[in-house]
Amino acid sequence: MRAARIAKSRLRLGLLLAGLGCIGGCGRESPPAHTAAATDAGTSGPAPAGGAAITATAATTAATAAAGSAAGAGAQTHIVLSPDDVHIEYRVYGRGDPAVILVHGWAADANYWSGQIDALAARYTVVAVNLAGHGASGSNRSDWSIHNYAQDVAAVAREVPDRQLVLVGHSMGATVVLAATPIIGPRVIGIVAVEALRSVGEPPLRPQEIERRIAPFNADFIGETRRLVIDSLFPKDANGVLVKKVAYDMSLEPPAVAVPSMRSLLSFDLAALLPTIHVPVYAINSDLAPTNATRIRKVLPDFTLDVLDQSSHFPMLEAPQRFNPLLMKDVAAIAQRAAH
Numbered sequence: 001m002r003a004a005r006i007a008k009s010r011l012r013l014g015l016l017l018a019g020l021g022c023i024g025g026c027g028r029e030s031p032p033a034h035t036a037a038a039t040d041a042g043t044s045g046p047a048p049a050g051g052a053a054i055t056a057t058a059a060t061t062a063a064t065a066a067a068g069s070a071a072g073a074g075a076q077t078h079i080v081l082s083p084d085d086v087h088i089e090y091r092v093y094g095r096g097d098p099a100v101i102l103v104h105g106w107a108a109d110a111n112y113w114s115g116q117i118d119a120l121a122a123r124y125t126v127v128a129v130n131l132a133g134h135g136a137s138g139s140n141r142s143d144w145s146i147h148n149y150a151q152d153v154a155a156v157a158r159e160v161p162d163r164q165l166v167l168v169g170h171s172m173g174a175t176v177v178l179a180a181t182p183i184i185g186p187r188v189i190g191i192v193a194v195e196a197l198r199s200v201g202e203p204p205l206r207p208q209e210i211e212r213r214i215a216p217f218n219a220d221f222i223g224e225t226r227r228l229v230i231d232s233l234f235p236k237d238a239n240g241v242l243v244k245k246v247a248y249d250m251s252l253e254p255p256a257v258a259v260p261s262m263r264s265l266l267s268f269d270l271a272a273l274l275p276t277i278h279v280p281v282y283a284i285n286s287d288l289a290p291t292n293a294t295r296i297r298k299v300l301p302d303f304t305l306d307v308l309d310q311s312s313h314f315p316m317l318e319a320p321q322r323f324n325p326l327l328m329k330d331v332a333a334i335a336q337r338a339a340h
Helices: 002-017 058-073 110-121 146-159 172-184 207-219 221-232 240-251 255-267 270-276 293-297 320-339
Strands: 076-081 087-093 099-103 125-129 165-170 188-194 281-286 303-308
Touching (some): 099 146, 125 146, 172 188, 172 255, 207 255
């Protein structure tokens, strides 16, 4: 019984941490608001940080590695200072308006978008950001707040010459790009949130509950992070190699960065931020847990949802051939709406 309670608590934390907001039991039993079946061919899957490319099936591993290498070969790497004097590394690919700024999630980095670079860069300027404390960006920061991460994105945006910007964020990165939007201002013409926003409209966690959920990560960050990924962020039938790769990769994030970032994310007041968002928001979520689009639209009236069935918290890694057409569709819709 105790093991079951721990597993359920870890599941809840995983989904909350991801911005999923599943307070009760979560699974595939509840039907999603809309299921997207994208069948167009996309680019091969990306290479997560620190290792070779891995996709949902062993057969595509070689193609994934080739795509990741090709994307990396065309990158222009830049560094900008955040307002609190942290070096923020970002990479620029392709050329075309609007610019698409990609922001990774908790304990990840810009490499998690490798499988999307080629598709996007064929049409747009693409900017892949490493938030402070992640990838090759600096870690000389004491306040690991969502606000400071948003300032990282705003600092990069100021260096991008394109007149219009589309912000794309995965998991924690979705909250970060939402927070960055009012800072950047009218250049932002739309947002794509990946695996996020399910908690919109739900009561916030109490401080005691946040600390209770964080405590296991303070005690054993590596072990707890790996258990979180394996138990909560992938379906049970996911490719084991990919699951272990992501679990290992995320567990190597410095706890001094990851734990306060988790606390900031779980404490962040979306209810206060969302009324300031006046651009269209698109979401691409998995069916790991239901997304209540009706509830979200009460706060974000201009909200569009696609649900990628039978996928994980990392659809851009696990199913790029299905994920990429949805992302391209959303960016194109945002650009078309801005043109009119």
